[in-house]
Amino acid sequence: MSAPMDFNIPTCERSTLKEKIKMAHRLGYKAVAINIFIPELTQTSKKKKSQQQPTWKSFRQLTRISATLADVQHNFVMSTDIVQQYDLVAVQPTTDKTFYQACTALNVDIITLDVTEKLPFKLKRTTINAAVQRGIKFEFQYSPAIRDSTLRKYFIANAQQFVFCDKGKNIILTSGCEKAMELRGPYDVANLGSLLNLNAAQSKAAVTLNCEALLKHSESRRLNKSVSKVEKLEEIPGNETWLLDKLRVHSSLESVNGGSRDIAGIHGIDSSDEETSVDGPAAKKIKLVQT
Amino acid sequence: MAASMNDVLNTGKLVFERSSFKNEKENHKMTILNQYFNHTVQLLLPGTEDLPADMDTLLIQEASFLVREVPLSFFLNEEFIEGFVKSGLMQALSVGTCVDNENCIALLPTGVLLLSVCTDTYQDIGLEGRPSEWPNKHVIEIDLTDKNFRSGNKLHARTKSCFNERWTLKWDFLVNWTPKDPKICSTSIQNYFKHQNIVCNRLKFTKHVQKHKQLMVPTFCPDSFECSGKQIMQSGDCGERPCDQYEVFEWLGACALGVEMTGNGVGDYISNYTCPSPNTTVPAAVCASYSSMFSSHTIQLLMEKLRDFMQTKDQRWCSVTVHGFMDAPVAWRRDHGFHSNGDNLYTFVLFQNGDYWQIRALGPQDNCV
Numbered sequence: 312m313s314a315p316m317d318f319n320i321p322t323c324e325r326s327t328l329k330e331k332i333k334m335a336h337r338l339g340y341k342a343v344a345i346n347i348f349i350p351e352l353t354q355t356s357k358k359k360k361s362q363q364q365p366t367w368k369s370f371r372q373l374t375r376i377s378a379t380l381a382d383v384q385h386n387f388v389m390s391t392d393i394v395q396q397y398d399l400v401a402v403q404p405t406t407d408k409t410f411y412q413a414c415t416a417l418n419v420d421i422i423t424l425d426v427t428e429k430l431p432f433k434l435k436r437t438t439i440n441a442a443v444q445r446g447i448k449f450e451f452q453y454s455p456a457i458r459d460s461t462l463r464k465y466f467i468a469n470a471q472q473f474v475f476c477d478k479g480k481n482i483i484l485t486s487g488c489e490k491a492m493e494l495r496g497p498y499d500v501a502n503l504g505s506l507l508n509l510n511a512a513q514s515k516a517a518v519t520l521n522c523e524a525l526l527k528h529s530e531s532r533r534l535n536k537s538v539s540k541v542e543k544l545e546e547i548p549g550n551e552t553w554l555l556d557k558l559r560v561h562s563s564l565e566s567v568n569g570g571s572r573d574i575a576g577i578h579g580i581d582s583s584d585e586e587t588s589v590d591g592p593a594a595k596k597i598k599l600v601q602t
Numbered sequence: 603m604a605a606s607m608n609d610v611l612n613t614g615k616l617v618f619e620r621s622s623f624k625n626e627k628e629n630h631k632m633t634i635l636n637q638y639f640n641h642t643v644q645l646l647l648p649g650t651e652d653l654p655a656d657m658d659t660l661l662i663q664e665a666s667f668l669v670r671e672v673p674l675s676f677f678l679n680e681e682f683i684e685g686f687v688k689s690g691l692m693q694a695l696s697v698g699t700c701v702d703n704e705n706c707i708a709l710l711p712t713g714v715l716l717l718s719v720c721t722d723t724y725q726d727i728g729l730e731g732r733p734s735e736w737p738n739k740h741v742i743e744i745d746l747t748d749k750n751f752r753s754g755n756k757l758h759a760r761t762k763s764c765f766n767e768r769w770t771l772k773w774d775f776l777v778n779w780t781p782k783d784p785k786i787c788s789t790s791i792q793n794y795f796k797h798q799n800i801v802c803n804r805l806k807f808t809k810h811v812q813k814h815k816q817l818m819v820p821t822f823c824p825d826s827f828e829c830s831g832k833q834i835m836q837s838g839d840c841g842e843r844p845c846d847q848y849e850v851f852e853w854l855g856a857c858a859l860g861v862e863m864t865g866n867g868v869g870d871y872i873s874n875y876t877c878p879s880p881n882t883t884v885p886a887a888v889c890a891s892y893s894s895m896f897s898s899h900t901i902q903l904l905m906e907k908l909r910d911f912m913q914t915k916d917q918r919w920c921s922v923t924v925h926g927f928m929d930a931p932v933a934w935r936r937d938h939g940f941h942s943n944g945d946n947l948y949t950f951v952l953f954q955n956g957d958y959w960q961i962r963a964l965g966p967q968d969n970c971v
Contacts, residue, residue: 341703553767
């Protein structure tokens with residue numbers, strides 16, 4: 312489902328946040344991520360706050376954490392559980408070295424490129440390609456451009472520079488709004504892409520498809536490089552019970568294996584950008600049984 | 603570093619045709635009959651004081667219904683197929699589904715159940731289909747009127763198991779049925795739904811009529827259209843260079859929106875659009891707009907009534923615009939997508955001598971036939 316999503320709604324005081332989420336829902340977004348921004352990475356134990364928000368059917372609310380990367384040595388904090396438990400992890404590099412580290416080594420989903428000033432480092436195609444290979448997307452926020460005219464210049468300049476290096480394939484456009492009035496509808500944001508030299512399909516993908524791919528990437532990041540996921544038989548959702556008949560292990564094999572029923576419930580993950588198809592082991596099992 | 607804008611977004615196409623109703627090879631019927639899902643009809647009759655009663659009744663009495671919570675397995679019902687799909691023009695369109703983001707369902711009057719699904723859903727449900735003309739969507743077409751499509755048939759069994767087990771979501775539909783036999787009332791579809799315990803309510807139509815006094819209308823004639831940069835008729839009985847089809851189309855749209863064109867044009871803040879010149883003033887005109895779900899059959903009848911009206915009254919020209927649903931998965935028998943807009947509307951400008959102008963406006967993800 313390529314539904315439009317906005318992955319950067321900064322957290323703030325309760326009532327303003329509620330207003331922003333309501334506005335996002337009215338404008339037609341199907342998923343939002345509420346962002347907690349950490350200016351410096353220190354060894355604090357930040358527990359993930361679960362906030363009661365207004366809820367609607369088919370409107371997902373995710374959590375996201377962003378941090379600025381100033382120094383290469385302190386970035387090990389990004390790999391700790393406290394940070395990784397969030398739905399989306401974003402970093403904003405400020406120097407050449409941190410940008411390189413974020414693209415090649417760090418376990419993150421989004422790399423934010425600052426729009427409030429001229430890019431402090433040079434963008435290299437090889438580094439960007441390394442990030443693209445790993446499924447990381449680059450984010451540009453448009454709300455600063457709405458707020459101020461100097462920021463507007465930097466937004467367009469930085470984004471165009473990036474698109475020139477990357478050919479416009481791995482961008483997401485998010486809001487980063489401080490007030491509900493700074494949110495714009497998904498089709499308007501997609502049109503903004505034409506200012507950044509993205510073609511029609513790429514600009515729409517920046518709001519829909521790339522965000523979709525990012526969700527799958529974040530799921531795989533939390534599962535730590537897995538190819539299959541094991542679920543108990545009782546927990547399989549209703550519309551997939553037909554799978555049980557097809558995958559039933561033969562009775563003689565069952566007695567040999569000691570009747571471990573969990574094996575019959577192997578469930579494949581949807582293919583994401585970087586993972587291979589899951590059906591390999593399960594398909595082989597079926598072949599064995601039927602011959 | 604400033605870079606130029608290389609790819610300008612394509613926001614749609616305008617297709618213009620000029621022909622005559624008397625011409626035997628006309629394709630105006632194809633345009634009307636192949637556009638199944640029509641949402642709004644707008645009439646503009648300059649020189650008339652009141653909307654003719656027969657056209658008004660025809661549009662008001664359109665029997666369209668909104669049904670809620672219908673599972674897809676309902677469409678495979680033998681009774682439904684024999685009783686409604688095969689014995690009339692049955693059409694249904696899913697409500698509240700965006701054609702670019704979500705799965706859309708449509709039952710075409712030709713008897714084909716069309717599922718416009720996202721790639722993920724297509725891989726999940728396992729029915730055979732083809733990639734859509736527009737990205738990230740697949741189209742599954744199931745011909746319900748096929749004589750082989752009944753129990754015992756493999757495709758039927760597979761479709762049935764899919765709708766009963768794997769894809770059991772329920773949808774809201776807009777439904778319209780025109781029976782072949784004129785003695786049967788088209789509201790019997792409502793009784794059928796009620797029998798099946800499905801909520802079925804008559805769709806409320808909205809009607810907006812605006813009567814003008816002393817309206818300025820542009821001067822044009824059947825030959826005053828522009829083609830390949832040149833205007834076919836430079837002057838004629840119209841006097842100076844008459845208005846071309848773009849100016850007329852824009853003016854028709856402005857009228858339909860109710861734009862104020864009486865100001866002097868230049869200094870106004872809200873709008874400085876004025877009627878294109880040369881223009882004349884007619885003593886009265888009526889502009890009517892009806893919104894509901896209209897079948898192509900109704901539009902065809904309306905067109906015939908309009909032609910009769912043109913011949914009986916001394917009218918120079920009149921126009922009718924029909925808008926299709928923006929979220930319909932099919933327009934003029936081709937796949938319809940929604941990139942930044944989903945326009946699929948057509949306008950007929952009818953002239954006194956039987957000529958007409960046909961202007962079709964399509965969105966960026968539309969191919970016309």
